[in-house]
Amino acid sequence: MKERCPVDLFLANCFFNPEDGRVYVYEVFPKDDSRNPLMASLDPDSLVWRIEMRRPLGMQLHHHDYLYDKEKKEHIIFGGFGNQYYSNSFLRYKPGMDRWDRVDTLCGDRIAPRYFAAVGKSPRSRNIYIFGGMGNESGDQIVGRRYFYDLHCLDMSTGKVRKLWEIPHEGVNMVPGRGMAVVGDSVFYVLCYPESRSASQLRLFEYRIADGVSRQLADSIPIKSDKITTNARLYHDVSHGKFYAVVEETDDDVASVITVYSLSDPPVSDGEFAALRSGSGNSRK
Helix, strand or coil, X not given: CCCCCCCCCCCXXXXXXXXXXXXXXXXXXXXXXCCCCCEEEEECCXXXXXXXXXXXXXXXXXXXXXXXXXXXXXXXXXXXXXXXXXXXXXXXXXXXXXXXXXXCCCEECCCCCEECCEEEECCCCCEEEEEEEEECCCCEHHHCCEEEEEEEEEECCCCEEEEEEECCCCCCCCEECECCEEECCCEEEEEEECCCCCEEEEEEEEEECCCCCEEEEEEEEEEECCCCCCEEEEEEECCCCEEEEEEEEECCCCCEEEEEEEEECCCCCHHHHHHHHHHHCCCCC
16 A cells, blocks of 8 residues: 555545546544544555545534445445434435535435434335434434334435335344345345344345345354444355355454455345255255
């Protein structure tokens, strides 16, 4: 690396911009009173950084989720927690602009403020799906929080939000990790885990978009979830038929260990996997 990243990384997130081939890393709020840049991009060929943004948002957004909108060429973030408030805002950043813009033309059903929500985009339409998380209707932390097991759909072409369903949940409460893999506007996949447990486990779930019927798939992934900088994100590589789970863990919120797991697509349940092994002698990773 020719030079150090100019962003003071703490809760940093990143995305790849296919338009300019650069990797963007950002913070939405400064860690302290530092005036360091809050977004910079890296040229993978020259390994030279370029400052993109210095303007912070009005609050921190711990555990927001994000996606890249190829049609509009924008990076979109949703939700998060900071300054004792939960957020239900959609914010967008267009490369070349020194600011985040609020998506304030939405109509339809209201999404309760939350963090730990999973966000994903349909591969066939302008629909964005928002699933689960923790928060409350007021957005004020002092009121408390509850776990959500609901699905909303935002049509980016009209700005209309529809609540598709909310389902009851039994057993230990869970939150989804970042990233949602939407397959054909019929099902979506998320990694879920009980974040309240220090030694927790990620499991892959498939949900039907029509009615919320779900099933648990694949084996578990261990995660140490008691630090604020711990994250897990799900990726779906359609062309290579793979799911990838990227897990970031830390013991001290200073240094992190990142582990990448892969899973063949389509994923199967434990019972289906056992049947495949006993029936053919073949196994899937």
